[in-house]
Amino acid sequence: MENERILKQGLILILSLLLISLIVSFYLRLDEPVFLKVYKEMELPINKSSYYVENQLNIKYITNIYDTRLVTHVEFQEVPGLIVSASSRNPMFFSMFNNNQGIPGKNVGRYSIRPIYIWMDAYNVENTGDDIRITKAKVHFDNGDTIEADIGEVIFYAYENRPKHLDFMSGGGSSDGTHNTELEVTEDITLIKVEDSLLSQLDNFVEIKINDTDYVNISGMELKAGERLNIFSKFHILEGIEANMYDYDIHPKLQYEDSEGNVYTYRFRNVDYSRHGFDFMEILRFLKARGEI
Amino acid sequence: MDRGYQKIFWGIFLATFNIKFGNVKIVPAFVGWMVVLSAISILQDSHNKVAFEKSERYTKYLILLSLIGSLLDLFGGHSLNRLIIFSYYPVILYVVELLMFYEILNGTISLLESKVPDDIPTAINSKEIIYKQRTYIKLQIISIIGFIISITTYSELLITVTALFAIIVRIYAMSIMSGLKKFFLNFDQGQSNDIQPPL
Numbered sequence: 001m002e003n004e005r006i007l008k009q010g011l012i013l014i015l016s017l018l019l020i021s022l023i024v025s026f027y028l029r030l031d032e033p034v035f036l037k038v039y040k041e042m043e044l045p046i047n048k049s050s051y052y053v054e055n056q057l058n059i060k061y062i063t064n065i066y067d068t069r070l071v072t073h074v075e076f077q078e079v080p081g082l083i084v085s086a087s088s089r090n091p092m093f094f095s096m097f098n099n100n101q102g103i104p105g106k107n108v109g110r111y112s113i114r115p116i117y118i119w120m121d122a123y124n125v126e127n128t129g130d131d132i133r134i135t136k137a138k139v140h141f142d143n144g145d146t147i148e149a150d151i152g153e154v155i156f157y158a159y160e161n162r163p164k165h166l167d168f169m170s171g172g173g174s175s176d177g178t179h180n181t182e183l184e185v186t187e188d189i190t191l192i193k194v195e196d197s198l199l200s201q202l203d204n205f206v207e208i209k210i211n212d213t214d215y216v217n218i219s220g221m222e223l224k225a226g227e228r229l230n231i232f233s234k235f236h237i238l239e240g241i242e243a244n245m246y247d248y249d250i251h252p253k254l255q256y257e258d259s260e261g262n263v264y265t266y267r268f269r270n271v272d273y274s275r276h277g278f279d280f281m282e283i284l285r286f287l288k289a290r291g292e293i
Numbered sequence: 294m295d296r297g298y299q300k301i302f303w304g305i306f307l308a309t310f311n312i313k314f315g316n317v318k319i320v321p322a323f324v325g326w327m328v329v330l331s332a333i334s335i336l337q338d339s340h341n342k343v344a345f346e347k348s349e350r351y352t353k354y355l356i357l358l359s360l361i362g363s364l365l366d367l368f369g370g371h372s373l374n375r376l377i378i379f380s381y382y383p384v385i386l387y388v389v390e391l392l393m394f395y396e397i398l399n400g401t402i403s404l405l406e407s408k409v410p411d412d413i414p415t416a417i418n419s420k421e422i423i424y425k426q427r428t429y430i431k432l433q434i435i436s437i438i439g440f441i442i443s444i445t446t447y448s449e450l451l452i453t454v455t456a457l458f459a460i461i462v463r464i465y466a467m468s469i470m471s472g473l474k475k476f477f478l479n480f481d482q483g484q485s486n487d488i489q490p491p492l
Contacts, residue, residue, distance in 0.1 A: 003427050007395055010434035011388070017438060018384060021445040025377045065447050066380070110447050 033063040037152030041251040044156035047127040057118040069141040076134045081124035109280035132156040163264040177235030179270035191221040196252035207234045235273035241285045248273045298474035300332030309463040323359035344403040348396035391433045398426040417476040432462045
């Protein structure tokens with residue numbers, strides 16, 4: 001009977017497809033969440049009281065879509081005394097609709113990109129004058145699981161007074177990672193160098209130009225009062241899916257001296273790059289590059 | 294016999310449009326399949342037992358599997374989703390449903406062949422049911438494939454489209470049952486009218 005033949009063929013097709021799907025599902029499964037690294041510098045009032053909610057750090061991780069765990073706490077063991085509170089939800093973001101419904105994050109195929117909102121208070125952190133650096137986080141989930149994760153590199157620096165020789169005029173950026181900042185020089189200055197510990201790591205894909213000169217060649221550049229100082233930055237993340245998925249926000253230090261030979265530092269903050277929206281194939285390529293699948 | 298098909302119709306209806314009260318289904322799918330099981334026994338009484346034997350067996354499997362599925366849903370909750378094997382559980386249900394319905398139609402075909410003479414044109418004959426059985430098999434296979442791909446890719450769009458398609462397939466099955474019910478209702482009446490008093 002023909003119907004029986006169609007049924008048998010259909011069942012064979014279903015069975016084969018089921019087998020392939022099971023293999024694919026097992027292959028794509030993540031054993032543990034994969035953290036998207038951040039390379040970030042942020043000002044953190046160290047050993048001073050501060051307005052707590054401003055000191056916010058966001059990190060993201062990729063996990064299986066059916067992972068229902070929520071983050072309850074994050075520890076940065078590299079910084080003793082740092083008070084941290086963390087959540088999968090952003091309590092500062094009040095929404096009339098969909099409040100506390102479901103699991104926060106963005107689903108992409110079999111994966112979900114989940115946020116962690118972290119607030120820090122460095123009141124009890126000893127100020128040694130050095131930058132405070134974190135590279136690892138111990139993440140606690142609501143079911144009791146803990147994960148030790150490499151989160152890239154986040155550097156906290158204490159508040160610095162803005163020097164008086166440079167006045168901010170205008171600034172802007174675009175989503176392709178290009179930024180421009182325009183400053184007005186109020187007194188004669190001579191540039192010395194641009195310095196930054198993260199910048200040296202990211203050197204091959206960050207372009208920074210100061211008045212159209214590459215930042216490594218600015219030593220000795222003289223600027224008269226009333227002249228403009230233009231800082232241009234661009235992220236060239238073309239190759240390497242890994243670097244492409246991470247978030248960057250660095251605040252390099254521009255050193256200069258005034259006519260009397262006093263050295264000052266000006267931190268500029270327009271060197272950042274952050275990805276929004278990932279497609280499934282990108283995530284697959286990324287997870288393969290990281291060796292997670 | 295019309296009562297049997299009418300019951301199958303309502304059984305599929307209950308299994309398809311199960312009423313939810315919050316998270317708890319008031320009428321879980323297995324209740325619908327139990328109605329189908331009782332309907333099959335009506336058909337067995339009025340025809341020979343063998344023709345509907347296989348469909349009875351598959352319906353029992355379906356009841357058991359649906360029951361296990363409902364219990365797992367109720368007590369296992371989200372944690373079961375983390376087991377990849379369980380995410381494909383509905384596929385097994387749909388395959389057993391396909392086999393059950395295929396066998397119900399096989400029984401119906403043999404019933405029609407024995408009761409309805411070939412030479413008399415009737416509203417429904419075995420050839421027509423064979424044709425509808427083929428259409429049903431194809432549609433149900435497409436919907437199962439859709440489910441497997443949806444579960445694997447977690448594509449919300451595909452899940453929605455497949456779920457709608459699966460409802461359409463169930464409605465198609467219901468329409469076959471309702472046609473058979475009407476046919477046998479008229480057929481039985483016609484037969485009793487045909488009986489002539491002995492001279």
